[in-house]
Amino acid sequence: MPVIQPLGGPAPLLRAVLTLRRVVREEKIDVVHAHMSDSAILVALALAGTGIPFVVTHHSNRLLPKERWAKHLLRRISSAWALRRAAFNIGVTPNVADRLKEEFSLPSGSVIHIPNGVNIPPQEAVDAAQISRLESEAGVPWPRITTLGRLAPVKRQDIAIDAIHHLREALPHIQLRILGEGPLMQELAEQIELRQLSTFVDLAGPTDNVASALCDTDIYVSTSSYEGLPVAVLEAMSWCLPVVATEVPGHRDVIHNGVDGCLVPFDDPQALAQQILRLCRSSTERRELGSAARDRAVRDFSDKAMADSYCETYLAALERNTRGSRASRSFRGKFSILTPTGRTRRR
Structure with a gap:
């Protein structure tokens, strides 16, 4: 799995957005998978106008970090903007999913629950x-x-x-x-x-x-x-x-x-x-x-069950998307993952 780390140098956030947009175009990515709200903001900016769907997984009951009120307000507004553009917001527990709906007023149909999975030993x-x-x-x-x-x-x-x-x-x-x-x-x-x-x-x-x-x-x-x-x-x-x-x-x-x-x-x-x-x-x-x-x-909580659920979610994201309704018939199985560290992984 190639890993690209666009953060660093001048204007790291802009660099991350432009790099992700380029990778998605060059690799003909079908779906982008972001993790946590900060990554969702970068993805929403990078995919603006492309018609490519994205999904976001939220791993914590604390959806936003604790910080000063002005910065917190800016992060909340930008996160809400991004999360409402996601095809699906995924909570790793039912409680996380419920908090997403409550804190960001997200439609119930766009919030789902997929638990983390682990490799089950024989x-x-x-x-x-x-x-x-x-x-x-x-x-x-x-x-x-x-x-x-x-x-x-x-x-x-x-x-x-x-x-x-x-x-x-x-x-x-x-x-x-x-x-x-x-x-x-x-x-x-x-x-x-x-x-x-x-x-x-x-x-x-x-x-x-x-x-x-x-x-x-x-x-x-x-x-x-x-x-x-x-x-x-x-x-x-x-x-x-x-x-x-x-x-x-x-x-x-x-x-x-x-x-x-x-x-x-x-x-x-x-x-x-x-x-x-x-x-x-x-x-x-x-x-x-x-x-x-x-x-x-x-x-x-098996990793196989988790992988199957995510594959179904990617296909559903394509089906929901106006571009995806066509792309889903020729789905190439290519997606990009953006983590909170700013690292982009292509599969």
Whole structure:
């Protein structure tokens, strides 16, 4: 998949618009797929007058960033202008889709819900991981807790660290592994040192092998203050892991509390610790939650289901468009993706 990065140099936004317009013309793109509202603005400007449809995926319950009122007003007006020109606005959760309709007064027919999907590991690999987890219960360290995500304020890994502080006497061999990198790396390292948890918490940095990390995990936790649709949680569920997550938007869209995972109050390390301890004391509950979690991931959040839904959406966008009603009969399957970083990908 070729990647073009038009931002940089003088007038980067104008450069991005002109570059995208050129790529769409030269590559004879049928549909453009933007991600988040800023990319939608660039796409709407680039496609003005071309008759080429575009769709926009929104990944967060926060549709616009927090900023000063004048800049926020300008962004809201320009975003509303762009989103109303999209063939479809796609929310990764029902809540995101509802917020789109409410905040931008978008017609119901132009707003749809397509959940993120993850690669579902084969059952044989999951079974092998389950056997490994059973064998690890007699060893040290146990239990092995993992959380994965950018080390940023929204992810609130500090809550997980404080929960381990509450658990270290009841579970003297507990191990928390924090995977990821970001601006809070030093702050979290200082918290671990202050709490004297260096033997209990591993600030492990990023990983290129998420599957291996999840195979070496007994319980997965997510402590975010909010989510769009949490891909890391879905990956953990697909590996048959019991998940404990904060009861916030995003997590609530994925986990049915007590059925295929556990939800705990946000910003409550003690509640998180109590739920982890409860799961550690019941291998039956861990297995049942993990099995139900995988069933839900397979049923509702596979990457194949997501890809099929997006292909249907691209075709529907062409059908809706006056130009697309003709182009859909000779659809070449070529589309362009514009991400919030300004990178254009052609397929």
